[in-house]
Amino acid sequence: MAWFINHYECERCGGTWRDEWSCMCDDDCPHCGARHMTPAESEDLTEVIDERGADFIVLRSPDTAEHDPDYRELGRFATRKEALAFLEADGD
Ligand SMILES: [Zn+2]
Structure with a gap:
C-alpha cells in the first residue's frame, strides 16, 4: 500500500481541498457535495x-x-x- 496526499479541484464549484489516502481515489467535494471528483494531483508519501x-x-x-x-x-x-x-x- 502506498500513501498519497490527493489534491482536488471541484468541477462544479471550483473549490479545492486535499485529502490523505492510501490510494489515488475519487472524493466528494466538501464545499458543494459534488460526487466522485478525481484528484488533480497526487503526492506520493x-x-x-x-x-x-x-x-x-x-x-x-x-x-x-x-x-x-x-x-x-x-x-x-x-x-x-x-x-x-x-x-x-x-x-x-
Ligand atoms: Zn464543489
Missing part, C-alpha cells in the same frame, strides 16, 4: 524524510497500511543528504 531534532528519519508506509500511513522507521541520519542517498540506494 509512501516514503518520507522526517526531521526530528538533529536527526533525519526515513519513514515508509508498509503494505499493511490502510486507514493511516502507519509509518515504520527505516533509519536515522545526521543529514538530509544521507537520508536521501539511503532512499535512492534502497529504491525499487
Whole structure:
C-alpha cells in the first residue's frame, strides 16, 4: 500500500481541498457535495524524510497500511543528504 496526499479541484464549484489516502481515489467535494471528483494531483508519501531534532528519519508506509500511513522507521541520519542517498540506494 502506498500513501498519497490527493489534491482536488471541484468541477462544479471550483473549490479545492486535499485529502490523505492510501490510494489515488475519487472524493466528494466538501464545499458543494459534488460526487466522485478525481484528484488533480497526487503526492506520493509512501516514503518520507522526517526531521526530528538533529536527526533525519526515513519513514515508509508498509503494505499493511490502510486507514493511516502507519509509518515504520527505516533509519536515522545526521543529514538530509544521507537520508536521501539511503532512499535512492534502497529504491525499487
Ligand atoms: Zn464543489
